[in-house]
Amino acid sequence: MTRHLITSAIPYINGIKHLGNLVGSQLPADLYARYQRARGHEVLFLCATDEHGTPAELAAAKAGKPVAEYCAEMHDVQARIARDFRLSFDHFGRSSGPQNHRLTQHFAGRLAEAGLISEVDEHQMYSLSDGRFLPDRYIEGTCPNCGFEGARGDQCDNCTKQLDPVDLIDPHSTISGSKDLEMRATKHLFLRQSAMKDRLDAWIDSKDDWPVLTTSIAKKWLHDGDGLQDRGITRDLDWGIPVRRGEEDWPGMEGKVFYVWFDAPIEYIACAQEWVDAGKGTDWERWWRTDKGAEDVRYTQFMGKDNVPFHTLSFPATILGSGEPWKLVDYIKSFNYLNFEGGQFSTSRGRGVFMDQALEILPADYWRWWLLSHAPESSDAEFTWANFQASVNKDLADVLGNFVSRVTKFCRSKFGETVPEGGDYGPREDALVAELETRLSAYAAHMDAMEVRKSAQDLRAIWVAGNEYLQSAAPWAAYKEDPARAAAIVRLSLNLIRLYAVVSAPFLPDASDRLAEAMHLSDRSWPEGSVAEALSLLQPGWAFDVPDNLFRKITDEEIADWQVRFAGTRSEG
């Protein structure tokens, strides 16, 4: 048995995430967590909301609420939606929790002791009207290079030139529109990543089995230009973790907080503490401290490609730099983006389907199946309504759902709602078992390797094998000549339904539950032995109920409606 620590990139607090966000981290992480649990491994699957930073403050202000209150509410909203998507987190924490405050301050103190923190005096743009320092991207003006009027302080979207806010002509705050800006001196802490470049480089080099997407981004940051740069880890904000050096004050840093990207990954650890404090576990250190039992833990992170630099470089620099025996990540599974009907999902323009809306129109399993079977692994992928309809109707309703329906209804009409006895298995059954042995081992191998799309294809092939068998064995024909033979075919087919309930569970947890209920399953253990054995668990006389149809079909009318409804401009902040 292996112990799997699994984390999903933590979603930002300022709103409900869209399906592209979901498929890039939380959903595949859930698939993997469910699978590893099903295989009998001990799993700790953690996620949280990422709550600090300027966008959270602005979103709260827009909602007319204190930021702490806003975050608490949005956390509950995200937690509820996650639960409805059947994301099986062992704990869904908050980066603003007291555990993360202490731990983040602790790491900063350790890094300072190790000489890996430098204090840098710099000048940043301050908005007198807004009463705050502005991040570069919150300042707009005219580009000195091309004359574009909507250039941001960090970059011009028109000519792509890298800019500094002071370069802009007529700069103004995008928050208030105010031009009452000035450069003010401020001091910030920098994490001396450059001092750890070689260590990080060697560490990344040792990970030759990681997705190229992961390592290529890390390598780019390590070797581009002058190499890995130091990174500011504090900000002039109110909402965040106060800068402290461990337990002590940090002279000169009063009123400042840690940068959200410094404290967010530390929340992975703090979340395990929250898990214990919530009474769900008893020992978080055996998952996170290699001196306290975590040396045999396998730690896997899931994230979209935009998160890769922080997980391959900044967070490892924090962990390694502390000089303490914290568990480092073993495998980083990263994803490309999911596009929507020929363009990008857009939170600001309300383009695409958001998690709450998705569940309003269809249950979680429908989305889980399409998203996972089309996960953007090797390149960006695209969601289209037509493809969604075709895939869901064919795979779920026709191939899986209809198989269950035809078997259970045939049995009920000929033998009643119990597993029938009598008859013998022959070559057809041997062929089916052989086919399933091959398919199941491929499925398991792909799931172990986190090959999400390929796993979905294997699972589908397992469902198809049932229909092929049924068609060739034709119990409806056998019944007329040899009812006992028909009974044997039906008995095996009912056992196939049990197998499907078990192996489909990571993708389709609700359908799995409904099948388990219908088949009166008390034991849902994975088929670790032979397939023949797994297909003999439901013995003659075993009672079951014919379930309602597992999946309904999506109609053309619905698709036409949704195409219009989700095309853009969601009327909401």
Added chain:
RNA sequence: GCCUCGGUAGCUCAGCGGUUAGAGCUGACCGCUCAUAACGGUUAGGUCGCAGGUUCGAAUCCUGCCCGAGGCACCA
């Protein structure tokens, strides 16, 4: 501009040096009639982005170009 990934049948993708390039969906035809008009079988469909090169042999390696997506460090 630099870097990375991708460009394979109408669609979504696999294959990444070696027999006639594969799968699912879609189309056509046949079969079945237990089932959510579902299922099974057969079949059609491809200058493997373009142009060179290496090799006995390239979708697969190299070079250049074209197209798409992303990264390029304080947006989380």
